[in-house]
Amino acid sequence: MWDSFRISASALTAQRLRMDVIASNIANAETTRAQYADGRWVPYQRKMVVMEPSPAKPSFSAILDQAVHNSVGQGVRVTRIVHDTEPFKRVYNPTHPDADQDGYVLMPNVDLLKEQVDLLGATRSYEANVTALNAAKSMFIKALEIGK
Amino acid sequence: MVFETRALSLLERSLDAAALRQKVIANNIANVDTPNYKRSDVRFEELLRQELDGKRKSIVGYRTDPRHIPIGRRPGGTVSLPQVVTDNSTTFNHNGNNVDIEYEMALLAQNQLRYNLLIDRTNGYFKNLRTAIDRR
Numbered sequence: 270m271w272d273s274f275r276i277s278a279s280a281l282t283a284q285r286l287r288m289d290v291i292a293s294n295i296a297n298a299e300t301t302r303a304q305y306a307d308g309r310w311v312p313y314q315r316k317m318v319v320m321e322p323s324p325a326k327p328s329f330s331a332i333l334d335q336a337v338h339n340s341v342g343q344g345v346r347v348t349r350i351v352h353d354t355e356p357f358k359r360v361y362n363p364t365h366p367d368a369d370q371d372g373y374v375l376m377p378n379v380d381l382l383k384e385q386v387d388l389l390g391a392t393r394s395y396e397a398n399v400t401a402l403n404a405a406k407s408m409f410i411k412a413l414e415i416g417k
Numbered sequence: 418m419v420f421e422t423r424a425l426s427l428l429e430r431s432l433d434a435a436a437l438r439q440k441v442i443a444n445n446i447a448n449v450d451t452p453n454y455k456r457s458d459v460r461f462e463e464l465l466r467q468e469l470d471g472k473r474k475s476i477v478g479y480r481t482d483p484r485h486i487p488i489g490r491r492p493g494g495t496v497s498l499p500q501v502v503t504d505n506s507t508t509f510n511h512n513g514n515n516v517d518i519e520y521e522m523a524l525l526a527q528n529q530l531r532y533n534l535l536i537d538r539t540n541g542y543f544k545n546l547r548t549a550i551d552r553r
Contacts, residue, residue, distance in 0.1 A: 273440045280447030287450075320451045322444075341440050341457070341501060344447040394449050397518055401443045404529045408439060411536045412432075416543045 270409055272341065277402040279323060279344030284395040286347050287318050291388045298379040301367045310367050313377040315353035320345055353378055427465075428539045434461035434499035435532040441501060442525050445516050453513035456521070461499035 294315050297303065303313035323343040355378040363372030438459040448454040478485070509515040 270436055270439075273436075273443045276440065276443040276447050283447075284450075320448075322448050322451055322454055341437070342444045342448070344444060345451055390450070393518075394446075397446050397449065397522065398443075400522065401446045401525060404525050405439055405443065408436070408529060408532050411533055415536060415539050417540070 270405065270412070272343070273405040274402065276342070276344035277398045277405065279346060280398040281395060281402070283318070283320055283345050283347050284391050284398065287320075287391045288388060288395075290316050290318055290350060291384050291391065294379050295381065295384050295388075298377060298381055298384075300377055301365075301374060303377070312357050312375050313379070315355065315377065315379045316350050317353055318347045319349050319351055321348050322346075425539075425542055428535055428542065430499075431461070431465070432532065432535050432539070434459060435528055435535060437461075437499050437501070438528050439525075439532070442521055442528060445521050446518070446525070449514070449516045449518055449521075451514060454516065455503050455505050455514075456516045457501050457503045459499050460502055464500065 297313040300313040302310040304311050323346045357375040357378050359373045360376050361372055362368055362374045365374045368374045438461070441457050441459050445456045504515060507515045509517050
């Protein structure tokens with residue numbers, strides 16, 4: 270039963286991190302000076318999280334369970350945060366301090382619409398996991414009633 | 418022995434299965450956004466039905482020592498163990514994930530109700546036992 274709590278909690282953490290990354294993307298949607306490389310400013314690059322299922326703990330009982338076909342995963346985890354390699358947007362704006370000789374500015378490859386949709390998805394997943402957590406909680410409380 | 422009746426061991430195994438299913442569903446919901454994740458499910462009720470109908474033919478490990486790990490059946494009882502099965506056959510999402518969130522939420526609610534029902538029945542069992550002991 271405790272595993273169930275831990276599984277849902279791992280998902281809440283992962284979805285929360287996803288939301289944080291989306292917030293960072295939205296906040297930096299106009300950031301043209303994310304890092305200085307080779308004598309010029311490089312715009313902010315969109316970030317994404319990579320999720321994978323948490324493997325069962327490498328304990329004897331977990332391996333035995335697996336052998337007796339009763340293994341259950343341990344939730345989800347974020348393995349790394351990757352940069353989106355989509356090309357930067359080129360916007361014509363000659364008065365911008367970071368404009369090149371032709372008057373074009375490189376803008377971050379953040380698509381606000383995409384971020385909004387991702388945020389909505391992350392919120393819904395978060396809520397679903399809260400529901401699962403509450404279900405586990407009420408089952409646990411119910412189990413304490415046995416024999417009362 | 419009065420405490421080792423089939424009814425109680427059935428309830429106990431069913432509760433174990435429901436708790437395991439809760440874990441499996443929680444894991445499915447946790448991995449709803451994980452690429453290439455395949456959902457799992459718990460097979461228990463149909464195994465139990467087959468068992469009660471006497472149709473189940475499973476390999477049962479012969480135990481010469483009570484400390485041996487039981488294969489196929491639990492010690493003392495004849496009720497099947499729940500099995501975790503992974504559904505690899507379907508792809509629901511474009512990223513290879515096959516978790517259908519509505520289905521999982523429905524299963525979650527169903528499993529919770531089943532668990533509550535089983536707890537109620539267990540309590541009923543103990544209540545009857547207590548009535549017998551108290552002679553009231």
